[in-house]
Every structure is written in structure tokens, then in C-alpha cells.
Amino acid sequence: MDKVFTALAVSVDGFITGRDPGPERGLGDGGILFDWYGSGDVPSRTFGGFKLSELSRSIFDDIAERIGAVVAGRNTYDDSDGFGGSGSPHPTAPLIVVSHRPPPPESTDQQTFVTSIETGVEHARAVAGDRDIALMGGGVTTGALRAGLVDEVILHQVPVLLGAGRRLFQELPEHIRLSLVEAVPAPGVTHLHYRIEK
Numbered sequence: 380m381d382k383v384f385t386a387l388a389v390s391v392d393g394f395i396t397g398r399d400p401g402p403e404r405g406l407g408d409g410g411i412l413f414d415w416y417g418s419g420d421v422p423s424r425t426f427g428g429f430k431l432s433e434l435s436r437s438i439f440d441d442i443a444e445r446i447g448a449v450v451a452g453r454n455t456y457d458d459s460d461g462f463g464g465s466g467s468p469h470p471t472a473p474l475i476v477v478s479h480r481p482p483p484p485e486s487t488d489q490q491t492f493v494t495s496i497e498t499g500v501e502h503a504r505a506v507a508g509d510r511d512i513a514l515m516g517g518g519v520t521t522g523a524l525r526a527g528l529v530d531e532v533i534l535h536q537v538p539v540l541l542g543a544g545r546r547l548f549q550e551l552p553e554h555i556r557l558s559l560v561e562a563v564p565a566p567g568v569t570h571l572h573y574r575i576e577k
Contacts, residue, residue: 381507383500384531385514386442388412394544395517400458409544412537415567434565446472447510448503453478455516461485473506475499477519496522521549534571
């Protein structure tokens, strides 16, 4: 069965954006979270233009190659300007956007809009085949955790305290226990892979 996971760049103090994120502003002043995507000399197999350290490239591409569909929140979609007309943040995986607002006119046929995380994951399972489902955004990740839909949490922790922005994890109704699968320090980032204990 396919796995549902999140794999996001995050500051040590838990932010996935900096201050003032939004359309045409991206992550606000939090762009440092993605510096490791271009600070190496090894090209990504999956994402053209990314040059990472060898350690990060191996981890990043192994994760990217698992993905059959992406479920993102509306803030993530809007902050990314609808992913620039490409349809999805992933070169081969369709995008499902969880939103209570109607799709914007610039949305593409590669983007499906749904109103709940449960519907989003169900649709993602239908289009992902035997591949995994990636969650993007704090609200979507928290909603999926609340619904018991998440199998793994992968954090690309960047050594910075942003001090403000959008948090990865919002309030949860109870503790969620994690088991550490792997911790890999790499230049500019530490890759932390956890399994949800169910």
C-alpha cells in the first residue's frame, strides 16, 4: 500500500516560511530554507536545475522518486503562485489542492481542488498507483495527522532560527509518537526521517 508522508524544509524553530509569505513573495524572508537545493555540485536526477551535495542529492532524489501524487494546502499553492503554471511542484506527479475557495482562473487540468484532507488523500491514492503521496504545507500536514493518515514525517532541518513565519505543525489533539528511521547531517541541512507509531 502507498505511504502518505511529508518531506519539508523547516527551520530549527519549526517554520516552513519566513515573515510575510504570499503570492509573488514566496516564502517571504525564509528563502534560506532552500539554499541547500543549489549549494552543491551534484545535479538532481528528478528536478532539473537543483545541484545538491552528494548526501542531500541521494536522499532528496530517493524521496522524489517515491512520489505518485502531491496534496498541498491552499496557502502553499498561493505562496508558490500556483507552481508557475507547471501544474505541480513535482515534475511527474499530479497535484491535489485542499481548499474551501474556488480554483483560481490560472489553475490547470493537472490540478484538482478538493475541500477536505480526507478527500484529497483519497483522490491522491487513486492517481498515484503504487507510488507514495507527499503532503505539502503545515495545514495539510496537521490535518492529515489529526485524521491518522500520515505514515512518515521527513524534515530537512536547516540550521537557522527564522523567528516568525508559518509553522509546519499546528495544534494537534493528542501526542503523536515517532520512531527515528534515519538522521543524516549534510552541508547546510540535516535530514531527519521519522515513522509514525500506530
